[in-house]
Amino acid sequence: MAFGQHQTFYLRQQWINKGLKEVKDNPRFFYENDHFEILGVGKNMAKSIRYWLNAMQLIKEVRTTQVEIKMTDLAHTILEYDPYIKSKQTLSLLHYLLVTEKSEATTWYWFYNVFNERVFNKAMLTEQLSKWVEVEFQKPVSPSTLKKDIDCLIHLYTLKEYKHQTPEDVIKSPFEVLGLIQETTGTNYIKSVIDFKQCTSVLYITLVKYLKKHKLKEVSLNDLLNGEELWGKVFNLNRDMILNYIEDIQERYPIKFTRTNRLDVVRLEKDVDWLEEVRAMYENEVLL
Numbered sequence: 001m002a003f004g005q006h007q008t009f010y011l012r013q014q015w016i017n018k019g020l021k022e023v024k025d026n027p028r029f030f031y032e033n034d035h036f037e038i039l040g041v042g043k044n045m046a047k048s049i050r051y052w053l054n055a056m057q058l059i060k061e062v063r064t065t066q067v068e069i070k071m072t073d074l075a076h077t078i079l080e081y082d083p084y085i086k087s088k089q090t091l092s093l094l095h096y097l098l099v100t101e102k103s104e105a106t107t108w109y110w111f112y113n114v115f116n117e118r119v120f121n122k123a124m125l126t127e128q129l130s131k132w133v134e135v136e137f138q139k140p141v142s143p144s145t146l147k148k149d150i151d152c153l154i155h156l157y158t159l160k161e162y163k164h165q166t167p168e169d170v171i172k173s174p175f176e177v178l179g180l181i182q183e184t185t186g187t188n189y190i191k192s193v194i195d196f197k198q199c200t201s202v203l204y205i206t207l208v209k210y211l212k213k214h215k216l217k218e219v220s221l222n223d224l225l226n227g228e229e230l231w232g233k234v235f236n237l238n239r240d241m242i243l244n245y246i247e248d249i250q251e252r253y254p255i256k257f258t259r260t261n262r263l264d265v266v267r268l269e270k271d272v273d274w275l276e277e278v279r280a281m282y283e284n285e286v287l288l
Helices: 015-025 035-038 043-055 073-081 088-099 106-113 123-135 141-156 174-178 201-213 221-226 239-252 274-284
Strands: 059-063 067-071 119-121 182-183 188-191 218-220 255-258 264-267
Touching: 015 035, 015 043, 015 059, 015 067, 015 073, 035 043, 043 059, 067 073, 067 119, 073 274, 088 106, 088 174, 088 201, 088 274, 106 123, 106 141, 119 123, 141 174, 141 182, 201 218, 201 239, 201 264, 201 274, 218 221, 221 239, 221 264, 239 255
Parallel strands: none
Antiparallel strands: 059 067, 119 188, 182 188, 218 264, 255 264
16 A cells, blocks of 8 residues: 655646656666756655656566666657647546556545545545555554545645645646546535546546456446446446447447346457557547
């Protein structure tokens, strides 16, 4: 499990591009004494940049004669087609990778895969996260650390007011535009859905990745709605939305939806590589 690794800094729009370009040029970049100065940030913020890149599966540590940090194949593809991380396709995919990374982004995993309430506040989140951590890991985590995680999660996904803020504070999180968490009245928030019209390829790609990860060929409609790491949980989609998207996806991709009296199943009809499907998405679609 990993808590508080973000150093209290939520992800900023420019960090992904800046961090990846440096790692691409120098696999030892984050071990250089002046790496934070090159990034133009403080030491703790530089640690945060490295954390977010790792949690979104864009970099990985490689040990040869010395320890290096290299870009993943996904990072190379994103840097080629959407280097400034502006499209809904890229952001939705990175969101999926982040919130299904239980070991690196534990609070994010819990919020999107385990926590079931649609309306909530920060106090509720901190309390329920603390109870889950105690049961799941049999190891206490300080309430202050969990509170920092919850604060960071909310900042990462909600639109913010930037009036009367310092230049550093006005840097937006790229995930704000997904609208997955919206502030309502007072201190309450609500989970909202992503509109995947014109970019259902992201749903297809995440399903392929899920099936590969768990060594499956098919998944039930109920799991798509309620299962961890799947559409209903990760993207806040309801049953009707999922059914509509399945109809579109099976017209374009090797997916077959079979409805029976006992079980409705979505099956992957042929073996495909999810990273190749990501590249195909960038080459064949208009980025939104």
